[in-house]
Amino acid sequence: MNNGEYEKTNYSENFMTEQEKDNEIKHIIKHIIDEGVEDIDVFVERFTKVYDHEYRHKYSEILQLLMEIKSESEAESLDYLVLNMNVLKEHISCSQYSFKKSFFKLYDHIMLEVTRIQLYHDYEKREKLIESKVNTAKNELEYYGNLYNNLSTDINGLYSTVNNVNEQLRDSNAQSISILGIFSGIVIAFFGSIKVTENIFSNLGEGISKYRIVFMAGVIGFILFNTIFVLLYFIAKVSNKSIATGNFDKYYYECYDWNCWDEEKGAYKENRKNVKKYRKILNSSRKRLKIRYPIVYWVNLFMVSIIIMSFILWLIKNQTIFIIPLKL
Known part of the structure; x- marks a missing residue:
């Protein structure tokens, strides 16, 4: 102031x-x-x-x-x-x-x-x-x-x-304890199969057909492989693990257009072709096995093919082919 x-x-x-x-x-x-x-x-x-x-x-x-x-x-x-x-x-x-x-x-x-x-x-x-x-x-x-x-x-x-x-x-x-028991079973089954196979082939005569030998080998291999797979599958279940090498996520994601929202249905827009394909996979045991366990699928397919082909060739060699007449 x-x-x-x-x-x-x-x-x-x-x-x-x-x-x-x-x-x-x-x-x-x-x-x-x-x-x-x-x-x-x-x-x-x-x-x-x-x-x-x-x-x-x-x-x-x-x-x-x-x-x-x-x-x-x-x-x-x-x-x-x-x-x-x-x-x-x-x-x-x-x-x-x-x-x-x-x-x-x-x-x-x-x-x-x-x-x-x-x-x-x-x-x-x-x-x-x-x-x-x-x-x-x-x-x-x-x-x-x-x-x-x-x-x-x-x-x-x-x-x-x-x-x-x-x-x-x-x-x-x-x-x-369960895993050790199953592994013991695998070892016993493996060596037991080898012993059984050895006994089978030792009892076969020298004049036995080679197709029969291949057939028997295919059957034994099929049984042994699937037995081991089942035991490994049980081990995975006991330990809460998965031995599957594939899943269905890829096919599920292909069922929808994730960039297009349908306001009327309140969901993503469906791809009808892929949805149909996905449902066929879920309804087919063979396709599910092929996707989740491809090694098991292809090995079994190979074994079954050997068994069937050796059996057919053995029939042809022994001239016991069955002819089914077809009516025109």
Whole structure:
């Protein structure tokens, strides 16, 4: 606030209006806060002119001004006002000025409101401090509550993990015993088949047909291969594994156009040709075997082909072909 604002209000030499005096009181208080009271005579002159003709300052105007000062500046401004008002009071109380009584009322009003404002300010600070502590306590309580819940969850998870490990150990022991038993069966079946094959071929005479030998070898190979496959399949089931080398996902994904959504049906658009193909695969054991276990399929096909061809050739050699007449 520049010095021009603290100059005395413009008024006529003989008379000041009520409003002008109200404004002058406000200017004096602001001047005391911003400039201090080094020149006391200036303030004495201004108070003398304001409080002539029995003027009474308005308590509401003083309260409004102090509230504005508090909201616009730091709390030290009011402390500085109190300090300077005490200096003026000490000077005025030792003299006989005409405005002495009015000044003391102004002083009392200012002291009262400054005290109220400071008490309210302290109350706000304490309230904010208490609120901050309450929020901190709530946050800590929530933190420790969450920590307790997390620890409880972790402990329950550990118990569950321990139980799962124990179950897996029991299952693995059972699986190991089953797998060892099946492998023993495979070994016994393999060597037993070799022994049986050896006995069969040793009992065959030298004049035995080579087609019969191939036929017997095909049958034995077919039985031995499928026996081993069945045992391996059981091992996979016991250990929750799969020995399949293919699946039906490819054929399923080809059944739909995944880039085209049918709003009426609420589903992706079907490819009817591929859907029909997929259903045929699901309904055919041979096709399912060919897709999931191609090695088994082709080896069995090869073995069966050898068995059939050797049998047919043996029939041809022995001239025992059956002719079925066809009616035209």
